[in-house]
Amino acid sequence: MSGTGRTGKGRGRLGSVLSNIAVALGCVLFLGGFAWGAVVYKPYTVPTSSMTPTIDAGDRVLAQRVDGDDVERGDVVVFRQESWGNAPMVKRVVAVGGDTVGCCTDGKLTVNGKKIDEPYLPAGQAAESKKIPTLTVPKGRLFLLGDERSGSLDSTAHLTEAGSGTVPRSAVDSRVDAVAWPMNGMLTRPTGFETLGPLSSPGPLRLILAAIVAGVVLILGGAAYGPLAKRLGRSRTVSRREPAGVH
Structure with a gap:
């Protein structure tokens, strides 16, 4: 049981690290895309x-x-x-x-x-x-x-x-x-x-838009990992504590 617990914690830590990396990379792509666009492009309203x-x-x-x-x-x-x-x-x-x-x-x-x-x-x-x-x-x-x-x-x-x-x-x-x-x-x-x-x-407009969209996906995916991991962890804990057929 203790070995299984350590493995679960290790996976949890790895997942948390990967989640943080995804969010950080997403922020770089998202903000970098906007900054790149601001340097390269100008907006105009055609009268x-x-x-x-x-x-x-x-x-x-x-x-x-x-x-x-x-x-x-x-x-x-x-x-x-x-x-x-x-x-x-x-x-x-x-x-x-x-x-x-x-x-x-x-x-x-x-x-x-x-x-x-x-x-x-x-x-x-x-x-x-x-x-x-x-x-x-x-x-x-x-x-x-x-x-x-x-x-x-x-x-x-x-x-x-x-x-x-x-x-x-x-x-x-x-x-x-x-x-x-x-x-x-x-x-x-x-x-x-x-x-x-x-x-x-x-x-490079298409590349800029691709960077921004990829950044949003990584940020949302990384941010969603924590709540999903906790929910899955609770489900596994309940399933171990209440084996089928035991009353």
């Missing part, structure tokens, strides 16, 4: 419907802090440009420095003579709802459009300005990875631009 249906007015997005030099075609970016009002704006990059952009050929935007498939446009809307004269984007600059072409104040509204409506890469503050509220998730990759060059890789 207009110029990016509908990708992003609606009032949506809360998570944008990864990036250098403007890392922006590629198809990226949805947050930027500030003095001549555009010097307020944070969200638009899609459709052409980069050196590209020739125009609209439209067979109802599609063209970049470097290639017709671009844009499945993110509103249903029933063709790219030709926004007329764009053929122009070459200056080096180090970006040509930006809203996904809601008919109502977006984008590069086409600034064609008469220096740079033909383009903005410098340095104006980019971050790149939108996901719509956090409502929880629409990660933005779809703009595969229509793949024939022109590499697309941007998604940020």
Whole structure:
């Protein structure tokens, strides 16, 4: 009996140690995930419907802090440009420095003579709802459009300005990875631009969320171990004290 008791205590201590480790590791993952996210991402509330249906007015997005030099075609970016009002704006990059952009050929935007498939446009809307004269984007600059072409104040509204409506890469503050509220998730990759060059890789948002969820699971699992172990211990004690058939 004494040997069995010592074994039970030993198992109890081991379980308690493992429980504490699980809770500690869970806290590290949970808090670390939030800290990592705070360093890498910025939240923004989009004030207009110029990016509908990708992003609606009032949506809360998570944008990864990036250098403007890392922006590629198809990226949805947050930027500030003095001549555009010097307020944070969200638009899609459709052409980069050196590209020739125009609209439209067979109802599609063209970049470097290639017709671009844009499945993110509103249903029933063709790219030709926004007329764009053929122009070459200056080096180090970006040509930006809203996904809601008919109502977006984008590069086409600034064609008469220096740079033909383009903005410098340095104006980019971050790149939108996901719509956090409502929880629409990660933005779809703009595969229509793949024939022109590499697309941007998604940020670490999925890894961050995985770390936070794993942390919650470990914390809850570790915290639940103690009460469960005590309840199981009581059940075993009662079963030993009251063997079947004894009155």
